[in-house]
Amino acid sequence: MAKIDVARLAVLAHLELTEQEQIAMRAEMASILKAVEALQDVETEGVEPLHHAVELTNRMRTDDCLSSLPQERVLANGPHVVQGFFRVPRILGDS
Amino acid sequence: MEIHALTAVEIAELLAAGRISSVEAVQSCLGHIAARDGILGSFVSVMAEEALAAADRSDQRRREGRLRSQWDGVPVAVKDNLAVQGIRMTCGSRMLEQYVPPEDAFVVTRLKQQGMPIIGKTNMDEFAMGSSTEFSALQITRNPWDLDRVPGGSSGGSAASVAAGETPWALGSDTGGSVREPASFCGVVGIKPTYGRVSRRGLTAYASSLDQVGTLSQTVADGAALLESIAGFDQGDSTSLDVVIPNWASCLRVGVEGLRIGVLPDSSTSAIDPAVRNAMRQAVEVLENAGAVVDTVPIPYLDKAIETYYLIAMAEASSNLARYDGVRYGLRIDGGDAAEMFRRSRAAGFGPEVKRRIMLGTYVLSAGYYDAYYKKAQQVRRLLADGFQQAFAQVDVLLTPTTATTAFRFGEKQDPLAMYQTDIFTVPANLAGLPALSLPFGLCGEGLPIGLQFTAAPLREDLMLRSAAVLEKFQMGRKVPYVTA
Numbered sequence: 001m002a003k004i005d006v007a008r009l010a011v012l013a014h015l016e017l018t019e020q021e022q023i024a025m026r027a028e029m030a031s032i033l034k035a036v037e038a039l040q041d042v043e044t045e046g047v048e049p050l051h052h053a054v055e056l057t058n059r060m061r062t063d064d065c066l067s068s069l070p071q072e073r074v075l076a077n078g079p080h081v082v083q084g085f086f087r088v089p090r091i092l093g094d095s
Numbered sequence: 096m097e098i099h100a101l102t103a104v105e106i107a108e109l110l111a112a113g114r115i116s117s118v119e120a121v122q123s124c125l126g127h128i129a130a131r132d133g134i135l136g137s138f139v140s141v142m143a144e145e146a147l148a149a150a151d152r153s154d155q156r157r158r159e160g161r162l163r164s165q166w167d168g169v170p171v172a173v174k175d176n177l178a179v180q181g182i183r184m185t186c187g188s189r190m191l192e193q194y195v196p197p198e199d200a201f202v203v204t205r206l207k208q209q210g211m212p213i214i215g216k217t218n219m220d221e222f223a224m225g226s227s228t229e230f231s232a233l234q235i236t237r238n239p240w241d242l243d244r245v246p247g248g249s250s251g252g253s254a255a256s257v258a259a260g261e262t263p264w265a266l267g268s269d270t271g272g273s274v275r276e277p278a279s280f281c282g283v284v285g286i287k288p289t290y291g292r293v294s295r296r297g298l299t300a301y302a303s304s305l306d307q308v309g310t311l312s313q314t315v316a317d318g319a320a321l322l323e324s325i326a327g328f329d330q331g332d333s334t335s336l337d338v339v340i341p342n343w344a345s346c347l348r349v350g351v352e353g354l355r356i357g358v359l360p361d362s363s364t365s366a367i368d369p370a371v372r373n374a375m376r377q378a379v380e381v382l383e384n385a386g387a388v389v390d391t392v393p394i395p396y397l398d399k400a401i402e403t404y405y406l407i408a409m410a411e412a413s414s415n416l417a418r419y420d421g422v423r424y425g426l427r428i429d430g431g432d433a434a435e436m437f438r439r440s441r442a443a444g445f446g447p448e449v450k451r452r453i454m455l456g457t458y459v460l461s462a463g464y465y466d467a468y469y470k471k472a473q474q475v476r477r478l479l480a481d482g483f484q485q486a487f488a489q490v491d492v493l494l495t496p497t498t499a500t501t502a503f504r505f506g507e508k509q510d511p512l513a514m515y516q517t518d519i520f521t522v523p524a525n526l527a528g529l530p531a532l533s534l535p536f537g538l539c540g541e542g543l544p545i546g547l548q549f550t551a552a553p554l555r556e557d558l559m560l561r562s563a564a565v566l567e568k569f570q571m572g573r574k575v576p577y578v579t580a
Contacts, residue, residue, distance in 0.1 A: 004458065013413065013457040014420065015450060016438035028511060029455055035512055036402040036468070042475050049473030050480055052304045053290040053528020054336065054553060061330065073197040077424035086423050091433045 004029050098123035100260035103169050103317045110157070110168050117150035117157075117168030117212065124170050124214050128261045136236040137246075137256035139175045140183055141215040146170065149212035156210065166324060167210030172265035174253045175216040176223055177308065178297040179203050186299050187219040187231040187249075190425045190444030200297020201332065202266060202308050202325040209324055214262055217252030221446045222416065223268055223301040225249050226276055226517045229505060230448045238281060240543055244502040247277030253311045254281040264312040264321050270301050271404050272497075272521025274309030275533035279497035279546020282535040284318045284563070286310045289553045290528030291336035293322070294329035302411035303334075305404075305525040315534065315563045319343040322556070338554060346557040347564040352386035354562065357490030360391050368500045370539035375496060378536055378547055381569045382494070382562065392490050395482040397523060399475055404522035405515055406459055406472035412449075413456025419444060451511065480527040487552040492562050495520050497533040497546035520548060530556045534563045 006022045006029070017025060071084060080087040098106060098120050109115045125143050132138050153168035173179060176186045178196035180203075185191050199207065206213060220230040228236045228251025236251045238244040239259035246255040250267030254277035257265050267274040269287040278285025287309040298308055308325060312318040323344070328337040358379065367375075379389050396403075421427030421440030428443050430436035445453070459468035486493065497520055508514040524531035531550040539545055547566070549559035 006454070009454055009457050009461070010438075012461065013453050014417070014434070014437040014441055015445075015453065016435075016442040017450075025451065025454060028451055029458065032405070032451075032455060032511060033458075036406055036472075039399055039402050039406070039471050039475055040467075042396065042399060042471075042478070044471060044474035044478070047474040047477050049470055050477035051473060052334065053480070053526070054334070056291075056334065056336075058333065069197055074423075076197065077194055079421060079424075079427035088422055088433045089430055089436050 004033075097127075097260070099127040099262070101263060102313050103166065103263040103320065104314070106169050106263055107166055117153040118147060120168065121146045121150040121170050121212050121214060124262055128215070131259060132261060134237065134242065135239060135255055135259055135261070136234045137217055137252040137259065137261055138172070138215040139185055139187075139218050139233055139252065142179075142182060142213055145182070146212040146214045153210050153212065162210065164209035164324070166320070169211055170214045170262055171206055171211045171321075172215055172217050172253060172256050172262040173203060173206070173213055174250050174265070174267045175219055176268055176299040177203055177266060179213060179216065182216065184216065184299070185233060186223070187221040187233060188444065188446065188449070189232045190419050192233070192426070194424055196297070198297070201294035201329045203297060205325045205327075217250070217256055217265060219252055220249035220273075221449050222299065222412070223249040223270055223273055224412065224448050224452055226272070226514055227503070227508065228252065228277070230446055232446050235505070238502050240282060241502065241541075244504050244543070245280065247280035247502065249273040249277075250309070250311065251277050254278050254283055254285065257281070257283045257311045257313060264310065264317050266321070266325070267309050267311050268298055269307050269309040269525065270305045271408060271525050272518045274311060275497050275521050275531060275546070275548060276517065278311055278533040279535070280502040280544065282544030284312045284315055284535065285533040286318045286322055287524060287531050288322055288326060288556060289336070289530045291334050292326050292530070292554075292556075294327070294332040294335050296329055296331040300415040302408040303415060304411060305408060307525075315532075315560060315567050316344065316347055318532070319347060319560050341557055343556060343560055346561050349561050350385060351382055351562055351565050354387045354492065354558070355490040356382055356387045356389045356562065357392035357486060357493045358389060359397070359495055360393050366499060367496060368539065370501070370537075371496045371499060371545050374537045374545045374547060375494070378494065378566055381566055385565050387562070389494075390490060392486050392493070394479075394486055394523070396475060396479045397482070400479060400523045400526060401515060401519055403472045403475045403479065404518065404526055406468055407476065407526070409452045409456035410460050410469050411456070413453045413460065416445075416449070416453055448511070476526050479523060483523070483527045483529060484552075491551070491555075491558050493550040494562070495548050495550070497521065497548040501539045501541070501543035501545060524550050528553055530554075530559060532559045532563050534566055536566060
């Protein structure tokens with residue numbers, strides 16, 4: 001099994017991990033992934049993946065306007081709310 | 096009279112007879128919580144004011160003859176990943192420590208519509224990821240049967256609160272066994288319905304194709320009643336089934352005459368505690384004496400269920416937890432730019448087990464690994480589900496232990512893999528969307544509850560309830576334990 005690129009995964013998962021945490025994480029992940037290797041022994045040629053236990057198809061509702069949450073309630077948990085907006089640090093950096 | 100320790104059915108009868116009021120019932124629960132929960136730690140939030148107000152309104156309705164349901168006035172506790180409007184919902188995590196839901200979960204609306212006062216929110220493993228409630232970032236919950244042992248998880252708080260008589264019944268959630276395993280460890284009844292029976296709207300998502308709301312109760316009758324109360328089609332949940340809710344209460348007296356009960360062949364069972372094996376043997380005897388036909392039925396690929404479950408659950412969890420980015424709610428740690436803010440907020444808000452699962456989930460879904468891990472797991476899931484379908488052509492219900500052992504001690508399962516193995520009997524029902532019930536059946540040598548599990552075909556809760564009811568009458572030594580100071 002190739003060495004797990006924990007640093008890259010952390011970027012994809014938007015998690016900041018210290019050097020120490022990365023080392024521990026790599027070891028733990030390797031151990032868990034090794035355990036699930038057992039699945040490779042199962043013959044699954046031509047088997048349709050099962051995504052949902054009970055296979056339903058999308059049920060569309062009529063395009064009617066229904067009530068939704070009032071804006072104040074939606075904003076109430078916002079860590080930084082300015083004039084009805086959720087304010088965040090700049091999105092686009094220099095890179 | 097210690098109302099708090101009575102079953103929901105008993106409380107409802109006393110209310111109907113006018114011998115107690117809902118306010119007295121709630122006060123009894125709150126009093127017991129005040130006396131014991133400092134040690135036990137079942138509750139993250141106790142809703143004393145709200146519950147007493149709701150109870151008062153219930154008593155008023157009773158005086159005016161306009162009761163909302165048979166359970167009007169009976170207190171209930173709710174796991175802290177189910178939204179109650181205006182009440183902090185932590186999901187056992189620092190990420191949501193201050194989060195207040197803007198509206199009720201569908202099942203909570205149901206409870207309120209039927210007049211049940213909600214006495215509090217119960218402790219859980221962080222974001223429902225765990226089997227012992229040790230991963231709660233907020234507090235420890237102890238098993239009322241032995242305070243040095245875990246109550247199970249992730250619905251540990253709900254199970255412990257029912258076992259300790261702090262509430263007659265409670266709601267939990269079950270993704271890989273999180274209602275049934277703590278039920279087994281705490282000696283109470285735990286029910287996970289067929290996937291889609293109960294709406295997931297307002298249940299904080301962990302693994303969307305596996306999650307279900309479930310019930311914790313002292314008896315099968317209470318569990319069936321609570322499940323009936325919360326089940327039903329919800330337009331707001333796209334995975335909700337539009338099916339009739341059977342009258343489960345009526346099926347409890349039908350018995351098991353002629354019912355075909357399947358047990359696993361000895362070879363397929365891993366290290367099971369001798370006391371649990373013994374309980375299984377006795378259960379089979381009881382069921383046979385009651386007229387059931389018990390037979391061995393193999394379930395192919397059952398030995399791959401744990402791996403299949405964890406790959407799927409972690410993948411889905413990594414996707415579901417992407418929403419916690421410090422933007423609209425939850426913990427925010429500022430950064431130079433938005434990406435840094437996301438990384439820091441998530442690093443600070445999530446505990447080690449959650450991070451592990453997000454990382455693994457991200458890995459198995461990433462390009463180059465998706466087919467080998469995630470797709471493969473979904474294929475094995477199909478094989479497992481098909482295997483169950485074939486089994487249910489031969490038998491009506493399956494009987495297995497819920498857990499291979501009784502409750503373990505705090506800190507005993509340090510290795511994540513060891514913790515994952517505790518779910519060996521419970522994950523299959525989630526993978527295949529089957530209803531399953533854990534029934535307390537006896538105590539082991541150390542005086543800890545043993546749990547046995549009934550699993551049925553989709554939408555056949557009636558069969559597992561019937562079987563469990565018969566076994567319940569014969570169980571030995573189960574008693575609601577009080578926490579001794």
